[in-house]
Amino acid sequence: LGSRVFHPEDTIVKTPHNKIGGHNFTVMAGPCSVENEAMIQDLAVQVKAAGATVLRGGAFKPRTSPYDFQGLGETGLSYLRKAADATGLDVITEVMSPEQIPMMLPYTDIFQIGARNMQNFALLKAVGQTNKPVALKRGLAATVDEMLNAAEYIASQGNLQIILIERGIRSFDDKYSRNVLDVGAIPILQKLSHYPVLVDPSHAAGHADLVPIYGQAGVAAGAQGMIVEVHQNPSQAWSDAAQQLTPGTFKQMVVTTAKIHDLL
Numbered sequence: 001l002g003s004r005v006f007h008p009e010d011t012i013v014k015t016p017h018n019k020i021g022g023h024n025f026t027v028m029a030g031p032c033s034v035e036n037e038a039m040i041q042d043l044a045v046q047v048k049a050a051g052a053t054v055l056r057g058g059a060f061k062p063r064t065s066p067y068d069f070q071g072l073g074e075t076g077l078s079y080l081r082k083a084a085d086a087t088g089l090d091v092i093t094e095v096m097s098p099e100q101i102p103m104m105l106p107y108t109d110i111f112q113i114g115a116r117n118m119q120n121f122a123l124l125k126a127v128g129q130t131n132k133p134v135a136l137k138r139g140l141a142a143t144v145d146e147m148l149n150a151a152e153y154i155a156s157q158g159n160l161q162i163i164l165i166e167r168g169i170r171s172f173d174d175k176y177s178r179n180v181l182d183v184g185a186i187p188i189l190q191k192l193s194h195y196p197v198l199v200d201p202s203h204a205a206g207h208a209d210l211v212p213i214y215g216q217a218g219v220a221a222g223a224q225g226m227i228v229e230v231h232q233n234p235s236q237a238w239s240d241a242a243q244q245l246t247p248g249t250f251k252q253m254v255v256t257t258a259k260i261h262d263l264l
């Protein structure tokens with residue numbers, strides 16, 4: 001179902017405020033985690049002013065340690081929805097289990113499947129049974145074929161509104177970069193499938209100074225948009241503090257990447 005061979009045209013993923021894919025360039029931005037109502041409201045205004053049209057923010061966080069902040073849950077989703085509605089943005093947020101889906105439907109416009117759940121087949125089938133777009137992140141060490149098969153689990157249930165996100169893969173040297181951004185996978189995913197492919201430079205780089213450059217590389221490789229973590233006070237963030245951009249840096253990054261996209 002996902003193969004370019006049987007479906008040559010680009011899939012355009014439609015949300016209330018966006019058409020994602022084809023020649024469009026879509027910017028999604030917001031904090032790693034929704035921390036409180038005021039911060040997400042303020043960030044919605046700031047990322048929108050910088051050019052984002054989708055607001056991100058985690059309410060259910062897949063943290064490495066069970067003792068780290070796990071997200072605000074449904075309360076966080078309600079803050080996210082309110083902030084997006086007040087600014088005219090769409091919402092993307094991570095779903096971690098099939099049981100969460102019915103509760104999340106009124107709050108989100110796009111279900112994000114995190115890297116750690118790329119091969120959670122029960123979750124993939126469950127989002128495949130909804131009529132909301134699904135953004136599938138590449139698994140921590142997933143091959144291109146494993147990612148495309150994961151997308152096929154979603155499509156097999158009738159939902160072809162799928163976005164693929166290259167967010168870096170694990171390699172042996174994670175001292176300076178959190179993951180290795182596989183820019184080469186972007187045109188390969190676009191050649192093999194008809195889905196839009198976005199780049200997540202934040203989780204690839206893991207360090208704020210590298211994020212704009214990784215984003216530029218992803219867009220130069222053909223990514224049809226990007227998802228970027230932005231926080232008012234990155235060093236104080238409750239998750240992913242090292243990689244979040246200030247709204248000012250993010251704004252500059254959007255200008256540069258949009259220019260690169262326009263050249264292609």
Ligand code: PEP
Nearest residue numbers: 032114115116137167203
């Ligand atoms: C996130 O988007 O905050 C996240 C946890 O990303 P990933 O699943 O790519 O690690």
Ligand code: MN
Nearest residue numbers: 032229239240
């Ligand atoms: Mn994060």
